[in-house]
């Protein structure tokens with residue numbers, strides 16, 4: 032892997048060279064296995080053919096500002112698929128990851144609402160997944176924007192929920208519709224994490240939030256998600272992130 036400075040310099044061009052693309056990971060009903068939705072995740076395949084993961088390039092994109100272009104691209108991709116899947120009578124939900132830097136942009140709610148109209152899709156199938164990945168996250172600035180989007184019918188999910196204490200305190204402040212349990216909690220088998228997990232789910236339930244478990248890799252983890260009463264599960268046990276064609280096949284099955 033080349034150094035980060037090289038990658039950062041390439042990232043700008045990567046977007047208009049179509050090296051960045053979207054994949055989708057199914058979210059299923061833990062009891063029936065029916066696909067209820069997908070999460071859109073971005074990928075970068077460099078001109079050399081080498082794949083660079085979002086864990087590496089999203090932070091670079093946030094640093095350089097390219098994240099705004101990446102975010103617009105991913106939103107457009109996800110809305111395009113909602114339009115297509117719903118047109119084919121597959122009413123799946125689509126979740127898209129949104130950087131705090133995008134949320135901090137003044138026109139973000141208006142932009143998103145315009146995009147929904149441009150794609151002629153309802154707001155309800157769309158969920159924005161937000162995290163605390165940028166330390167300077169300005170809650171006070173972001174909350175009114177999220178409220179506008181929630182009022183328009185868009186879902187808001189707190190990603191990596193339960194991973195740190197910050198997310199628990201944010202739970203009451205953010206206008207959420209969903210939490211996504213951090214995979215470290217689902218995958219940990221020790222008693223302490225178990226306790227955190229059950230408490231985290233209970234708090235989310237008290238607030239009437241949908242609960243999604245991610246990183247479900249084993250039958251034991253699926254059992255745990257069922258026992259916790261999770262509404263949706265996502266993980267390699269069911270499917271890895273895949274291209275739209277493979278999602279189409281899955282939905283048609």
Ligand code: C2E
Pocket residue numbers: 056071072073084085086089102105128129130160190191214245246247248265266267268271272
């Ligand atoms: P995330 O939002 O927490 O996404 C879940 C990550 O877990 C994904 O990694 C997914 O491929 C991986 N995963 C799914 N099932 C399993 C499983 O069963 N076991 C394990 N170990 N991992 C699983 P990915 O695609 O590499 O994305 C990494 C992170 O990059 C994401 O974490 C998210 O924070 C960020 N990211 C990805 N796409 C975007 C995007 O379009 N915009 C923004 N802002 N961030 C993105």
Ligand code: CA
Pocket residue numbers: 070128160190
């Ligand atoms: Ca996510």
Ligand code: CA
Pocket residue numbers: 190191211213214245
């Ligand atoms: Ca997550």
Ligand code: CA
Pocket residue numbers: 191
């Ligand atoms: Ca994460």
